Amino acid sequence: MLVPFAGLQVTQRCKPAAAQLQRPAQLPVARAQRCLAVMASESLANGTATDERVEALRKAMKEAGVDAYIVPSEDAHMSEYAPDCDARRQFISRFTGSAGTAVVTATAAALWTDGRYFLQASQQLGPAWTLMRGGSPGCPDIPEWLASNVPEGGRVGIDPFVHTVDNAVALDKKLSSAGRALAPLLTGNLVDAVWGTERPPPPAALLRVHRLEHAGESVASKVARMRKDMAGVGTGALLATALDEVAWLLNLRGGDVPYNPVFVSYVLLTTDTAALYVDAAKVTEDAKAHLEEAGVAVKPYDALLADVRALAAAGTKIWADPAKVSYAIHRAACEALAEAEEPKSPRGKRNSTPRKRPRRESGASEASAAETEPGTSAERRAERLFVALPSPVAAAKALKNEAELAGMREAHLRDAVALAETFVWLEQQVAAGAALTEVGVDEYLTGRRAAQPGFVEPSFPTIAGAGANGAIIHYRAQPEGCAGVDGETLLLVDSGGQYDCGTTDVTRTFHLGEPSAYQRECFTRVLQGHIALDSAVFPEGTPGLALDTLARAPLWSVGLNYRHGTGHGVGAALNVHEGPQSISARWHNHTPLEAGMVVSNEPGYYEDGAFGIRIENLLVIREEPTPHRFGGQAFLGFERLTLCALQRKMIALELLSDRELAWVDAYHAQVWGAVSPRLDGRDDALEWLRTHTAPLPARAPKAAAPAPPPVAAAPAVAVA
Numbered sequence: 001m002l003v004p005f006a007g008l009q010v011t012q013r014c015k016p017a018a019a020q021l022q023r024p025a026q027l028p029v030a031r032a033q034r035c036l037a038v039m040a041s042e043s044l045a046n047g048t049a050t051d052e053r054v055e056a057l058r059k060a061m062k063e064a065g066v067d068a069y070i071v072p073s074e075d076a077h078m079s080e081y082a083p084d085c086d087a088r089r090q091f092i093s094r095f096t097g098s099a100g101t102a103v104v105t106a107t108a109a110a111l112w113t114d115g116r117y118f119l120q121a122s123q124q125l126g127p128a129w130t131l132m133r134g135g136s137p138g139c140p141d142i143p144e145w146l147a148s149n150v151p152e153g154g155r156v157g158i159d160p161f162v163h164t165v166d167n168a169v170a171l172d173k174k175l176s177s178a179g180r181a182l183a184p185l186l187t188g189n190l191v192d193a194v195w196g197t198e199r200p201p202p203p204a205a206l207l208r209v210h211r212l213e214h215a216g217e218s219v220a221s222k223v224a225r226m227r228k229d230m231a232g233v234g235t236g237a238l239l240a241t242a243l244d245e246v247a248w249l250l251n252l253r254g255g256d257v258p259y260n261p262v263f264v265s266y267v268l269l270t271t272d273t274a275a276l277y278v279d280a281a282k283v284t285e286d287a288k289a290h291l292e293e294a295g296v297a298v299k300p301y302d303a304l305l306a307d308v309r310a311l312a313a314a315g316t317k318i319w320a321d322p323a324k325v326s327y328a329i330h331r332a333a334c335e336a337l338a339e340a341e342e343p344k345s346p347r348g349k350r351n352s353t354p355r356k357r358p359r360r361e362s363g364a365s366e367a368s369a370a371e372t373e374p375g376t377s378a379e380r381r382a383e384r385l386f387v388a389l390p391s392p393v394a395a396a397k398a399l400k401n402e403a404e405l406a407g408m409r410e411a412h413l414r415d416a417v418a419l420a421e422t423f424v425w426l427e428q429q430v431a432a433g434a435a436l437t438e439v440g441v442d443e444y445l446t447g448r449r450a451a452q453p454g455f456v457e458p459s460f461p462t463i464a465g466a467g468a469n470g471a472i473i474h475y476r477a478q479p480e481g482c483a484g485v486d487g488e489t490l491l492l493v494d495s496g497g498q499y500d501c502g503t504t505d506v507t508r509t510f511h512l513g514e515p516s517a518y519q520r521e522c523f524t525r526v527l528q529g530h531i532a533l534d535s536a537v538f539p540e541g542t543p544g545l546a547l548d549t550l551a552r553a554p555l556w557s558v559g560l561n562y563r564h565g566t567g568h569g570v571g572a573a574l575n576v577h578e579g580p581q582s583i584s585a586r587w588h589n590h591t592p593l594e595a596g597m598v599v600s601n602e603p604g605y606y607e608d609g610a611f612g613i614r615i616e617n618l619l620v621i622r623e624e625p626t627p628h629r630f631g632g633q634a635f636l637g638f639e640r641l642t643l644c645a646l647q648r649k650m651i652a653l654e655l656l657s658d659r660e661l662a663w664v665d666a667y668h669a670q671v672w673g674a675v676s677p678r679l680d681g682r683d684d685a686l687e688w689l690r691t692h693t694a695p696l697p698a699r700a701p702k703a704a705a706p707a708p709p710p711v712a713a714a715p716a717v718a719v720a
Helices: 052-064 088-093 115-124 142-149 165-177 190-198 219-233 243-250 285-294 301-313 327-341 377-385 392-398 402-431 438-450 467-471 517-534 548-556 658-679 683-692
Strands: 041-043 068-071 101-105 109-113 130-133 155-158 181-184 237-240 266-270 274-277 297-299 455-458 463-466 490-495 497-499 506-511 567-569 578-583 598-601 604-607 611-614 617-624 635-640
Touching: 052 068, 052 088, 052 101, 052 190, 068 088, 068 142, 088 101, 088 109, 088 190, 101 142, 109 115, 115 130, 142 165, 155 165, 165 181, 165 327, 181 327, 219 237, 219 243, 219 266, 219 285, 219 392, 237 243, 237 392, 243 266, 243 392, 266 301, 274 301, 285 297, 297 301, 301 327, 327 377, 392 578, 402 438, 402 497, 402 506, 402 617, 402 658, 402 683, 438 455, 438 463, 438 490, 463 467, 467 490, 467 604, 467 611, 490 611, 506 611, 517 548, 517 598, 517 604, 517 611, 517 617, 517 635, 517 658, 578 598, 658 683
Parallel strands: 068 155, 109 130, 155 181, 274 297
Antiparallel strands: 041 130, 068 101, 101 109, 237 266, 266 274, 455 497, 463 490, 490 506, 567 578, 567 598, 598 617, 604 611, 617 635
């Protein structure tokens, strides 16, 4: 599973091939047929085009008095994957990727996404939409585009519950400087009005207790750690709004969001109280007893705003991560503090007119974001009221304890069995001439995972991309239009599982016939980058961005690259994507990699319209026993979690160094030693594993280089 890459985005226009690409075995420095970079934005319209959903939204915008409306992917908890009822951007645009922001004006509709989704978005967006290729040279950001597409003095509407504090404040400043205004609308999300009765109901999955043997730390201990952090920054309350943070802190899991074992909720800690805000119907007797034992009260989900306002009115300082907390909560707290500080008349009544509260049920239609600009009284109140630091829950969650790591290792062993069973079946079916599809591969693999103990669900939608579909980085096959899989197919399979003890995420690419020399070279360059990152040793305090080039260098050396990050954090029986760590060229993320973090290692290469290649393992960061400790620093390295063979025939042995060859053999020996005992009685899968993990064949010896010509003796030089 992938994260975005913020570097140069270049899309190649390549012609599809029915089977294999005919490419030279050695890439020239510059290809005569190199494809040019596409435009930063792409209009998908053929003349004038309309979209009934967009037109209905424009009608709602007119009634609300706004000239533009921004529809992000996030829900009120800023989730990467939102519950179905909150998938508003997907509904309005029909684009199903996990990342993107839609913006609609009276005359235009545009969608911004990153390089993982350029191909997918170009296929899914209708003719009324313009695709904005985020991060590409010449692609404007949203405020710049709005300045050109909204009249001066125009108003840009947002739902403040689905925008973070950081996002809303930054957006307001940019719009104000361009002569436009941000208008947070408080009467409800405009897309919901368009969606109407077809909008799915709120999720109602029951909670389950995440057992201590897998959590490794009690709720009471975690809460005590958070209160210690609170005391360190002088705050009286901590608000956790991210769903995976709530689940980790309370050792609970849910099923409100597909592929993510979380539940819609908040947690509010004070120095002596703890409360979970959730739909009470989801709380089972087991979960209720678990929370009572930990001293955590259960309150209605909708009661959070009132409690935050009460804390603010009392002058309690609140730790709320501005990159995660919604602008609506922030405004509610600031307004409550302002009301509490207003002078009273002699009869005890406030002199000023009461302000409208930033709550959906208040009846207010709009609130000015300008009140949060630097230097205003609202901004000064916010500084006094909030500790605007990253959530301490996220940092604690990222560092896995020994029980969590043991669970992750066990999950990957179970996963390895399912993978071996799937890949031997796939090869057998192709050899027998069976009619297979991408969806069929997905369903069989999911079925083999489901047969493993403790399986809950996939950790994300399986990416099974055959041929050209493999180049769609976050492709998802659909029954009505998926590709076939046969002996001519280069197949990319990116998949994972949620187990009771851990989370997996693995990608393998293999050819079901005979790969071309060019495909083998591309695969091997990706493998070399994977090995380089896997083998890295680095000083503590190193951010992931400092390692990203290790994975790209073998591709860069022949003029190739990929348009996504190299690695993301992974939760322990939690979300397959978690922060704050990452390995990518996103220059703003300076989070150091630390021992106990789990990250992915997934370089790739993609030829649009032709094929995709990716190799992904999950890794645990650990301290390395280096012979020296320069400056007293510890040095870190990686332990592999993923246990799945690489396809040997995709490897161009002549390109690998002796060290790289040794790495492949050592990894395969590790896979065989760990997985083969679990395949006892599964003869086909065991034999498949034996064959695919055998040592690589010896390379033909390289021809000796010709001896250099003799060097003539230098003439004697007289020394005065």
